[in-house]
Amino acid sequence: MRKISLSNVQSGMKLARSIYTENGHILLGAGMELKQAYINRLKDCNISEIYIEDEISKDIDVRDVINERTRVEAKALIKNIMDECKTTSHFTSDRVKSMVNRIIDELLENKDILVNLSDLKTVDDYTFAHSVNVCVLSLITGIRLGLNQLRLRDLGVGALLHDIGKVVIPEEILKKPSQLTDDEFEKIKQHTVLGYQMVKDNPNISASSAYIVLGHHERFDGSGYPLKIKGENIHLFARIVAIADVYDALTSDRVYRKKIKVHEVIEYITALGAQQFDKTILQCFVRNIALYPVGTGVLLSDGAKGIIVDVNRELPTRPIVRIIYNNNGQKADAFTEIDLTKRLNIMIVDTCEI
Structure with a gap:
């Protein structure tokens, strides 16, 4: 799964994490296909971003510290x-x-x-x-x-x-x-x-x-x-x-x-x-904060863009990144993952939408 801004959500995307009202009731359940009416409802609720599940974020598990x-x-x-x-x-x-x-x-x-x-x-x-x-x-x-x-x-x-x-x-x-x-x-x-x-x-x-x-x-x-x-x-x-x-x-x-x-x-x-x-x-x-949370899009110093797959506790600025777009801006045919602790010539420049 990955987190994206609601402004970039399109009809047909699959919701990866349930959204609740302030009273604890489910507003939209995980796994739902998002229709425009649902997207409009989320906007009315002042929700600015959601988690979606798609091919480029497949198998990325965003774990919370509590259930x-x-x-x-x-x-x-x-x-x-x-x-x-x-x-x-x-x-x-x-x-x-x-x-x-x-x-x-x-x-x-x-x-x-x-x-x-x-x-x-x-x-x-x-x-x-x-x-x-x-x-x-x-x-x-x-x-x-x-x-x-x-x-x-x-x-x-x-x-x-x-x-x-x-x-x-x-x-x-x-x-x-x-x-x-x-x-x-x-x-x-x-x-x-x-x-x-x-x-x-x-x-x-x-x-x-x-x-x-x-x-x-x-x-x-x-x-x-x-x-x-x-x-x-x-x-x-x-x-x-x-x-x-x-x-x-x-x-x-x-x-x-x-x-x-x-x-x-x-x-x-x-x-x-x-x-x-x-x-x-x-x-x-x-020391206990993920500087670049799992599921976040990042821009790398070589121009490539990817999604955080996992974090390194000892070196929080150097997580594991799934490359989605190469340094020419082209979408990769096959997604590769790089561990920035082993690629010291590459660093994260900023977070971004993928």
């Missing part, structure tokens, strides 16, 4: 909790712990897989998908840092709930398609304190989980909010979630901007690392 059903149910859970909090400010924390334990178990089973986040987020369900991704990314980092099961659960609970305070921020501010005013930004910043007030007195949520909700926008150099604390005075869990939060936000489509490519985001947050993030945690985080 598809787990991801879908986790998104539906966080949506239900946030809907509850809009009216009651209370929710049942047992469901959150159960889901986090399930995610931890799956991550431990797949701990050798580089992160290749393959969910298809829409602009409309961004908050729910983002919460799940931040939870997954934070837990992977926590596992690599050697946290025990109990601390991982506290980390995961706080990460899954980190944006819960946004339920009381007006929708017109959260989804504003243009630059926020200073006053609007101050209102957005209140979600950390408001969220903390929602969870801090819940007897089933630990103090460290609650602190993530309060402190995930603190920065290592003291430039964050709401308390402007710095360095190791920021709880370890909040330092982890801060990185995961920024990474997933930048690699997601938003109402006011398009997503940024994974390798560009990694370069960006690495550059910020010395100032805004804990350098040790950042290095651990980056």
